Structure formats: C-alpha cells, structure tokens
Amino acid sequence: MxxxxxxxxxxxxxxxxxxxxxxxxxxxxxxxxxxxxxxxxxxxxxxxxxxxxxxxxxxxxxxxxxxxxxxxxxxxxxxxxxxxxxxxxxxxxxxxxxxxxxxxxxxxxxxxxxxxxxxxxxxxxxxxxxxxxxxxxxxxxxxxxxxxxxxxxxxxxxxxxxxxxxxxxxxxxxxxxxxxxxxxxxxxxxxxxxxxxxxxxxxxxxxxxxxxxxxxxxxxxxxxxxxxxxxxxxxxxxxxxxxxxxxxxxxxxxxxxxxxxxxxxxxxxxxxxxxxxxxxxTRKLVGFELRDRGVPRHGYPIVVNGEPFGEVTSGGHAPFLKKSLGLAYLPADACEPGQAFEVVIRGRPVPAEVAPTPFYVRPGKKKKKKKRAAAAAV
Amino acid sequence: MTPDDLYYSKEHEWLRLEADGSATIGITDHAQQELGDIVYVELPDPDTALEADEVMGSVESVKAVSEIFCPVAGTVTEVNGSLEDAPEVVNSDPYGDGWLIRLRLDDPGSVAATMLSAGDYDKHVASEE
Missing domain, CATH: 3.30.1360.120 (Probable tRNA modification gtpase trme; domain 1)
Incomplete structure (x- = not known):
C-alpha cells in the first residue's frame, strides 16, 4: 500500500x-x-x-x-x-x-x-x-x-x-x-x-x-x-x-x-x-520516572512487587526535563507518587518510581487541581 | 568524509588500530546521523571478553535504541566514561571524543581480514539507501 x-x-x-x-x-x-x-x-x-x-x-x-x-x-x-x-x-x-x-x-x-x-x-x-x-x-x-x-x-x-x-x-x-x-x-x-x-x-x-x-x-x-x-x-x-x-x-x-x-x-x-x-x-495510567540510567520505551515489561504487570505504554528520554520518563498502567493501590516498581530494559530490571504529572507544566500555568471529589458527587 | 585510516563494520562501527596493537572502537558518522540525538550510551565493563560480532552495548537516541556489536574479538581495557554525562558527543565527534571502548585484540590480524576499508564502507552505506 x-x-x-x-x-x-x-x-x-x-x-x-x-x-x-x-x-x-x-x-x-x-x-x-x-x-x-x-x-x-x-x-x-x-x-x-x-x-x-x-x-x-x-x-x-x-x-x-x-x-x-x-x-x-x-x-x-x-x-x-x-x-x-x-x-x-x-x-x-x-x-x-x-x-x-x-x-x-x-x-x-x-x-x-x-x-x-x-x-x-x-x-x-x-x-x-x-x-x-x-x-x-x-x-x-x-x-x-x-x-x-x-x-x-x-x-x-x-x-x-x-x-x-x-x-x-x-x-x-x-x-x-x-x-x-x-x-x-x-x-x-x-x-x-x-x-x-x-x-x-x-x-x-x-x-x-x-x-x-x-x-x-x-x-x-x-x-x-x-x-x-x-x-x-x-x-x-x-x-x-x-x-x-x-x-x-x-x-x-x-x-x-x-x-x-x-x-x-x-x-x-x-x-x-x-x-x-x-x-x-483496578489499574490506572500513571507517569513514572526511571531512577537509574536507561531509557524506558513502549512495550517494555513492568514488574510491581515482583510480579509482571503490563508494559510501558509510552516512554523515552525527555529532552527539556532531561529525565527518562514514561507512562504505564499500574495497580490502583500502587499509583501514588513515590511508589517504586521496575521497568525491564533488555532483560535488566531498572528501578522506577511513580511521578506527579504532568511532568512538565509551562511557566505561568497553574497545575490543575483534580476535581475528582466534585465530579464523583455529581 | 569517512576517515580512511579506520576500519569499518557493516553494522556501522569503526575501529582504529593503535600503535600498541590495541584498538579503539566507535560508531560511524552515518550511524549517529541515522540515530539522531543520542541520550544514553551503555557500554561493557572493563575486562569483559568479547567475541567478534557480540553485542557489546547499546546507543539510545531520542527515537530508538541500537545495539553495538564488537567487530573483532578482544578484551575491553577502557571505556569512554565521559559519555555517561555527555552522550551527545557521539553525535558531535563520532570519530574523536565520541569513541566508545578500547580493546586488547585477540588477533590483530583479524581486523584487516574481516573489516571494511573506508571506500568499501561508503559503498555499503550507499547500497543500504
């Protein structure tokens, strides 16, 4: 084609x-x-x-x-x-x-x-x-x-x-x-x-x-x-x-x-x-940051508490923040910022941590407060 | 453009034979151009024994990860530690400060026997495009 x-x-x-x-x-x-x-x-x-x-x-x-x-x-x-x-x-x-x-x-x-x-x-x-x-x-x-x-x-x-x-x-x-x-x-x-x-x-x-x-x-x-x-x-x-x-x-x-x-x-x-x-x-899309060197990429396996849990959905080296960042679905009880897990990069488990998102907020723009409580009340 | 005092592999590594019989290895200008902005270089530990064509590490650009193959057999004597903080040097100076490893060769004679000249490498690159 x-x-x-x-x-x-x-x-x-x-x-x-x-x-x-x-x-x-x-x-x-x-x-x-x-x-x-x-x-x-x-x-x-x-x-x-x-x-x-x-x-x-x-x-x-x-x-x-x-x-x-x-x-x-x-x-x-x-x-x-x-x-x-x-x-x-x-x-x-x-x-x-x-x-x-x-x-x-x-x-x-x-x-x-x-x-x-x-x-x-x-x-x-x-x-x-x-x-x-x-x-x-x-x-x-x-x-x-x-x-x-x-x-x-x-x-x-x-x-x-x-x-x-x-x-x-x-x-x-x-x-x-x-x-x-x-x-x-x-x-x-x-x-x-x-x-x-x-x-x-x-x-x-x-x-x-x-x-x-x-x-x-x-x-x-x-x-x-x-x-x-x-x-x-x-x-x-x-x-x-x-x-x-x-x-x-x-x-x-x-x-x-x-x-x-x-x-x-x-x-x-x-x-x-x-x-x-x-x-x-039961699972939620979160942002994460790699805690060690390497680049997480789409499709890399994720391990939470020693158990496989899906894959990196997006990942890469962030040019402005100069960090290795990614997105992944994690268990709902493991979604808080700071939660540790691992990304398997070519067979090697590399430590990662749930990070607050968006990773980048442009200067002058306020981070939106989540309106979940209000939304749930509707 | 391709330096004619180096040897080349089809996988886009270059090798320089040093006066003491060791070799310095890196990736070619063509390889770094294809990869784009390099953000991370993973290299073997010193004293690692490598076979010819064995994967010795990887180069990651914003876009992709690419394995690096050791073109000839030998033992790693030194790695370019400065790339840890400045991987982009592989883009800016692939044949100079962007070198990757130094190798004590098992058989220095295998280099000329198995690797390409600059002219043959250029033809190889042209044939891939």
Missing amino acids: SLRRTPLHALHRELGGRLVPFAGWEMPVQFGGVVSEHMAVRRQAGLFDVSHMGELRVSGPEALPLLQRLTPNDVSRLVPGRAQYSALTTDSGGFVDDIIVYRRGEESFLVVTNAANTARDLAWIRERGGTAAECVEDLSDETALLALQGPRAQAILQTLTDLDLTTVRYYRFAEGEVAGVPGTVARMGYTGEDGFEIMVPADRAEELARRLLEAGSPEGLVPTGLGARDTLRLEAKMALHGNDIDEDHSVEEADLGWIVKPDKGEFIGRDVLVAQRENGV
Missing part, C-alpha cells in the same frame, strides 16, 4: 525533513533534530503539520443527539466557538479514539480524529449512529491542519491575522483569515505549550505554512516533526491513542475521567464508566 501524503509533502522535502511512514502516511519525523525542535517549542515556537489527522463535519438536527450518544463529554455544554476534548467510547468504556469536538453553530460540529483511526471512527459512527450518521461528512482529504506551538506562537500568528487572538482562549476557536487564507484558529495543542491549531483548505496549506515560517523565523520558529511532537506530549502527559489509550483501557483507567459527564444522559459505555467511578478501577 502506498503511503498517503499531506499537502505539505513537497515543503517538508524542501525543508530537509526526514520522512518516515506513520499511520499510513509519509510524515516528517524531524527537520533539525528532535531535541533542538523540542527545545524550540519550549522556548520559542514550532510548526507541525498534522494534516494527517481526520476532520469530520457533523451537522443538522441529528448532530447534537448523535454526538451525545457517541461521546462521554457533554456536548450540550459547548457554546458555538468552543471545543472540548472527548472520545468515541466502546461499550466497556474504552477508546475507539480520542477526539476533539468543535461546536461551530447550534447544529454544526467538527470532530478531529487521529490519523490512524479516521476510517475506523467513521465505520464506528455509522455502525452505532444508525441513520443519524448520515449527518457525518468526512472532510479529511480537503482539510489541512497546522499546529503552531510555543510561547511565541500568539505573537507570530497575530502578525498574520485580524482576529484578536487574546479573545481566543484555551479550547476556543475563531473563524477568519490567516495570511489571507480562510480557516479556523483554535487555541489548543499537544505539546504542553500555548499554541494554536489552524485548519485550512488543503490547497492553501503550503501557502500558509510558508507565510507562518517566514513571519516566525525572526522569533525562532522552526519546522517541527512527529519526533518532537511525541517527546513534547510525553512531558505534558498527553495520551497517545494506540499507545496509552485503546479499546482495552477505559476512560476512567486512563485517568481521563474528567471527560466523563454521566449526568448528561445515555452514551456508549456509560454504565461501565459510572460503575468504575463509583467503585474505583
């Missing part, structure tokens, strides 16, 4: 990107190097092509009830211009995919999906949505998505748009022109930094990317690849579908219970997720 290419493929080549297969796409894993790109996003800004992600338009009178049935978060709480992190859940509360739902109007929504899952998500929505799924339209081929991330992102983007970006707060979006290209500008990202995701017509994406790079390079903006995207999201403890979250692990187990709003009414997986919230889960 030949690899799919984004509208920025030629630009990636021109910029010296190292292109690799990813989820059926040919994508740049790096340009200048993963570490330098990672540091650029933490200190200035980086521009990611995430056009491989899927975009589904959901519109009409059936749109809201359909999304309410398919997702655990409460879509009715979204007012137009706001977006929410959510999921397509299975009957057992697992993840078909994790998604972002944008509300553009009373009956107009946009769902952004993971590249590897877009086709499967559509099939799932059609299977479980019945005739209501006719209001879903796949816009992925005609849509490009760029992520401008880093502390300089707003300053760079503001030079190219009349939209007042200060009014576009976290998980809100505005529609307008950027460098003359019509699109949707949302403040969100997958890096732990401030930044924007910009959705534009595929045939205007290269033009926009060039203008952004040109405007941003004096500010330190560099093109960034999927390698840095992965190390950045790991430092921020953002889950990667296929690694940290999947159909076999529930939303509650993934420590993402805050997207579950049972009081909104029925949705797929609700019973299981409500029961897990009331009775607790």
Whole structure:
C-alpha cells in the first residue's frame, strides 16, 4: 500500500525533513533534530503539520443527539466557538479514539480524529449512529491542519491575522483569515505549550505554512516533526491513542475521567464508566520516572512487587526535563507518587518510581487541581 | 568524509588500530546521523571478553535504541566514561571524543581480514539507501 501524503509533502522535502511512514502516511519525523525542535517549542515556537489527522463535519438536527450518544463529554455544554476534548467510547468504556469536538453553530460540529483511526471512527459512527450518521461528512482529504506551538506562537500568528487572538482562549476557536487564507484558529495543542491549531483548505496549506515560517523565523520558529511532537506530549502527559489509550483501557483507567459527564444522559459505555467511578478501577495510567540510567520505551515489561504487570505504554528520554520518563498502567493501590516498581530494559530490571504529572507544566500555568471529589458527587 | 585510516563494520562501527596493537572502537558518522540525538550510551565493563560480532552495548537516541556489536574479538581495557554525562558527543565527534571502548585484540590480524576499508564502507552505506 502506498503511503498517503499531506499537502505539505513537497515543503517538508524542501525543508530537509526526514520522512518516515506513520499511520499510513509519509510524515516528517524531524527537520533539525528532535531535541533542538523540542527545545524550540519550549522556548520559542514550532510548526507541525498534522494534516494527517481526520476532520469530520457533523451537522443538522441529528448532530447534537448523535454526538451525545457517541461521546462521554457533554456536548450540550459547548457554546458555538468552543471545543472540548472527548472520545468515541466502546461499550466497556474504552477508546475507539480520542477526539476533539468543535461546536461551530447550534447544529454544526467538527470532530478531529487521529490519523490512524479516521476510517475506523467513521465505520464506528455509522455502525452505532444508525441513520443519524448520515449527518457525518468526512472532510479529511480537503482539510489541512497546522499546529503552531510555543510561547511565541500568539505573537507570530497575530502578525498574520485580524482576529484578536487574546479573545481566543484555551479550547476556543475563531473563524477568519490567516495570511489571507480562510480557516479556523483554535487555541489548543499537544505539546504542553500555548499554541494554536489552524485548519485550512488543503490547497492553501503550503501557502500558509510558508507565510507562518517566514513571519516566525525572526522569533525562532522552526519546522517541527512527529519526533518532537511525541517527546513534547510525553512531558505534558498527553495520551497517545494506540499507545496509552485503546479499546482495552477505559476512560476512567486512563485517568481521563474528567471527560466523563454521566449526568448528561445515555452514551456508549456509560454504565461501565459510572460503575468504575463509583467503585474505583483496578489499574490506572500513571507517569513514572526511571531512577537509574536507561531509557524506558513502549512495550517494555513492568514488574510491581515482583510480579509482571503490563508494559510501558509510552516512554523515552525527555529532552527539556532531561529525565527518562514514561507512562504505564499500574495497580490502583500502587499509583501514588513515590511508589517504586521496575521497568525491564533488555532483560535488566531498572528501578522506577511513580511521578506527579504532568511532568512538565509551562511557566505561568497553574497545575490543575483534580476535581475528582466534585465530579464523583455529581 | 569517512576517515580512511579506520576500519569499518557493516553494522556501522569503526575501529582504529593503535600503535600498541590495541584498538579503539566507535560508531560511524552515518550511524549517529541515522540515530539522531543520542541520550544514553551503555557500554561493557572493563575486562569483559568479547567475541567478534557480540553485542557489546547499546546507543539510545531520542527515537530508538541500537545495539553495538564488537567487530573483532578482544578484551575491553577502557571505556569512554565521559559519555555517561555527555552522550551527545557521539553525535558531535563520532570519530574523536565520541569513541566508545578500547580493546586488547585477540588477533590483530583479524581486523584487516574481516573489516571494511573506508571506500568499501561508503559503498555499503550507499547500497543500504
């Protein structure tokens, strides 16, 4: 099967990107190097092509009830211009995919999906949505998505748009022109930094990317690849579908219970997720830090109290924090920060310890206090 | 680019024959480029006896882990301890300060007999791409 290419493929080549297969796409894993790109996003800004992600338009009178049935978060709480992190859940509360739902109007929504899952998500929505799924339209081929991330992102983007970006707060979006290209500008990202995701017509994406790079390079903006995207999201403890979250692990187990709003009414997986919230889960996704030298990687076995317990779901060397970090599901009674366990690295058990997450919190952003007590009371 | 006073393996290690008959071993510039940013180097203990083509350690980059093979048989006399705190030197100076181990060779004659010249190594790299 030949690899799919984004509208920025030629630009990636021109910029010296190292292109690799990813989820059926040919994508740049790096340009200048993963570490330098990672540091650029933490200190200035980086521009990611995430056009491989899927975009589904959901519109009409059936749109809201359909999304309410398919997702655990409460879509009715979204007012137009706001977006929410959510999921397509299975009957057992697992993840078909994790998604972002944008509300553009009373009956107009946009769902952004993971590249590897877009086709499967559509099939799932059609299977479980019945005739209501006719209001879903796949816009992925005609849509490009760029992520401008880093502390300089707003300053760079503001030079190219009349939209007042200060009014576009976290998980809100505005529609307008950027460098003359019509699109949707949302403040969100997958890096732990401030930044924007910009959705534009595929045939205007290269033009926009060039203008952004040109405007941003004096500010330190560099093109960034999927390698840095992965190390950045790991430092921020953002889950990667296929690694940290999947159909076999529930939303509650993934420590993402805050997207579950049972009081909104029925949705797929609700019973299981409500029961897990009331009775607790047997395992939970936690962050950990290696206590000895080595690099924990996806798939490495984990040993808790002398017993094997699953595998590292994500792991690596964190370039900014300069630590070896990872994520893993641990027994619910062994999830407190400081809990010791071992990661088996090529046959050698290496001591590790549960760490507070997110590992990285950008300067000026307060760590969120967990609202579990309040949520459980609902 | 590839220094012509060194010997090379198909697994992208280089070996320098020193005047005292020992050998210094590292990974090639091509190898470090392919790996990307190196964050951790695992090396054998001194006095370890290694067979030819035996795994002697690993180099981990942000992206991947890669095993290092000892190209010829011998006994480790010294390892580059400075890489513990500065593994990135393997990226910046693979043929110099980024060396990995020194080896007392079982049979110095095996080096020329089994390893590649710079020219042959370059051809090998080209054939892999």
